[in-house]
Amino acid sequence: MTEQTPRRLRYAMVGGGQGAFIGAVHRHAIALDGLAELAAGALSSMPERALASGQALGLPAAHNHASWQALLEAELKRPAEERVDAVVVVTPTDSHFPIAQAFASAGFNVVCDKPLVHTPEQAEALVATVARTGVVFAVTYNYTGYPMIRQAREMVRSGELGAIRKVVVEYNQGWLATALETTGNKQAGWRTDPARSGIAGALGDIGSHAENLVATVTGLEIEELVADLGSLVPGRALDDDAGMLLRFRNGARGVLVASQINAGKENDLRLRVSGERGTLEWRQEEPNSLVHYQQDGPATILTRGSPWLCEAARRGTRLPPGHPEAFIEAFANVYRGAFADILARREGGRADPIDADYPRVSDGARGVRFIACAVASSRARRWQRLDAGERRDEQRTASPDAA
Template identity: 80%
Template structure:
């Protein structure tokens, strides 16, 4: 007997209206697999722009709202089986906490951009709300969605390299090498504003990605760190350059660099993990290749789509080998994991971990505490213990 295919999930978006780069990225990524459709939204902090953006995207008037509060109220007024299945938050960081907390506490599944919130205390409150509601909560550390990142994770964690000794992660950009925030650039304006970005600039924007990439691939816990945060562009209120040394539980050492003043650099995220028996290297600008340097054998270049990759990497591939996949597809892989978890929980079944492969609210909370610890270290010019489950003092 033929069964009808499952309906597409419904999602609402907060932020991401006309002219917002990241909102369009999220929508394109979600659309890639056809698993969910945008049915509601509050697409800007300005009510008039929010309504106009929703109309441009074809939202029905009854589902097109001028504020996130109106969106929440309208969804709660609907019958449970008519509500959206998830709420996607793509606003600047300063509004993440109230929006995410309100929807999660009300039992809605949430996907939120990073950094998750401004403070460790907020992160702790949000984690508790998610646990109490039982909602799915994903954080879009999108680089974890690349197939070759998942391949690296499997190789490191299965012991291919032996015990990890050294981890080096760099995220180099040059877009803030000048005082772009003074030219009216909207993205630069809020990224360099402490009221909107919180206590960190480049550290929060891209350093959080670097920390998450290290944690995802290696599984190692940072035990302590010493950080040096700089403001290279005169008059800038937040760091635009961050360098730090890491010590991991178990004895491995690491280096993390996150800079947005490397003139000429575009989006140069790179990771190197060295163990007793070899080294892995991956670059975001060449994401379909993973290089394996062996201590006692020839160097191996692993490519996306190859049949000998691990299952997690194979599942993250949509095109045959040799056809490049990239940024949008990595985002889509994160969303595919979130949606698999939502469907499983709604059906009351245990989800396959390989299907529900996505960063969770706990990952986002750890990232916030990492930022706080690094800022405290730089201010005190000293090593700081990193307690991933506790806000920094």
Template identity: 55%
Template sequence: MLIKRKIKYGMVGGGPGAFIGAVHRMAARLDGLAELVAGAFSSSPERSKQMGEELLLDPSRVYGSYEEMVEKESKLPEGERIDFVSIVTPNHMHFPIAKAFIEAGFNVVCDKPMTNTVEEAEELCRLVKKHGVVFALTHNYTGYPMVKQARALVRKGVLGEIRKIVVEYPQGWLATLLESTGMKQAVWRTDPSKAGVSSCIGDIGSHAENLARYITGLEMEEICADLTTFVPGRKLEDDGNILVHYKGGARGILYASQVSVGEENNLRIRVYGTEASLEWHQENPNYLQVRYNDKPEQVYKRGNGYLEPEARAFVRIPPGHPEAFIEAFANIYRSAIRTIAARLAGEKPTEIDLDFPTVQDGAIGVYFIHKAVESGKKRCWVNVEYTPPC
């Protein structure tokens, strides 16, 4: 990196028992570029203190609220205070926390979806520009090397003109009313006051939308969504099937489900062009299939020298040694951290370092979620053309 120290970060959320907070911490420290020095890990000051003790943090840097954290970290000198904050709370808290830290001049890494409303998302876009901070959104599936290889092949024209995109994200963990047992992850994801207007599309359909857009570069023009709540007593949808018309004429199918019994985390995408097609599976992420009508199928494997530079840049170990979820998550963090370091050094980040989802990607995702819910309620096609504030 361009500065001679580790980047310091703090975390809001991710307290005792939280799944995603631990994932973020593993990802942030994987490359040795950043160190966790502060946090407000829970809305409960006692639980925040407990988490700080478990992480062996200085007690003076473990806070009872994010407001206290913003106030006290802002008073510390540069090099001692945090360089960025990682926000890993339930959805409804993303906006006020991000807003507070951005307005105080801190860089932000935030879990998705970015906010619960389009208005909040657009305000964050404007605040990021006003305060000149780095904002990274952890759509972590774009961090996989073979996803980056897929995008490179599309950009090179290997597939020809894109005609069809099929992206699906089935899970089965909410096939019963799990939230009624008090299971924390199920409770907030199905609660409109915390998750927002959507559960299934907001939680995992947004990943599918982002993955398709990242690989193909295509923007949605209109969608027709069929959203269903299968489990009696559930307040938000748990299954979604969406037809997509893309700008330029391509067609798509986006399917997301939390009630597909037997499925674990089976995100996959198929992209069909006039010359070739490709397929990638998140549960088998080190391989990318490319198929033709007139020659044998090609299988690209992670870590090999024949991959495109933008894919090779995000590989850590030689071929045959699997890399997966944590490494892909860490690639988002590495790019964001290197960009922050370049900014601190007064240098321009490289194109590779800037390869992470931005605040504008977050706004597009939030807009998609709301339009999918609108289409599902109206049972008709709705226009989804959208340009977020820059």
């Protein structure tokens, strides 16, 4: 008898249809490893556009829905073995909570874009739902998928730098240096609208990435921060520039900058981590290298694909050294980790931690608390302690069945 080839996972997508940027990025990233296929969708909040988007992507009429509610209802009517294995949520932030909560409560694995939700209370509710249902819940902080970020994480966590003393993270963009939202630009429109984006603009959009990058690489917990948020383009309702000082629980200090009004800048995300014995530097626009400055030795440039990198970095690489990998591949690594977890649980087991390497619902919840803390600090113009809710998240997700 020939061994049966396991079927590919099936996923549904909510949002990401015609006119959306990020939906196509997610679909391309998922397709890269051939582990899953688009099987259903509700690809827009506008019914006609949702149906047209699904038709353009080749979805059968029975799996192409005008709303996420219709998608959920249809999937629940199918036999369990015929349902989608995961639901990918790529809508504006204001709809993340009702969609993710509904699908996770119904037992569907969820992959959700960031920031996770609008409020810490919503984040806590999602964490509780995931703990109760045992579903996989991934949050697409895609920069964690870069191989050299995983290499930096291993070097920091293994003590190669010594105790961490200083962390500086910057995310500088220039695409909102003018009032782009007044021109009909869809992406600028919802990101600068408090009703859709929540209490934060640049802080939520790219500052959340910066916070997650620090937490991922260093493992440090922010104890308190003081933030200065500003709307520097006249008439803009939400911050387009954010800067803050950080104090970590281990005594280290940090600086975080998230700004979208740096005219001419593209996606200049950069991280510097300094310990007792050395410093690491990484830039998203040159993601295939990591610079290691040593206190008692020469600076070393580590490159993606090299055989001496850690296993997590090597597994995150698809091409030989010298062939650049970047944004789509990093997204794909996050998905590969989430899918490995889904597949392992489907067989009643647990995936190897290196295989199931992806940001969890607890990471998303911590990011929401970070945003709320920074906004409160800026409004009060004082240092603000960060809610230690991440410890409650860890307790809730300690169960083998929790994400």
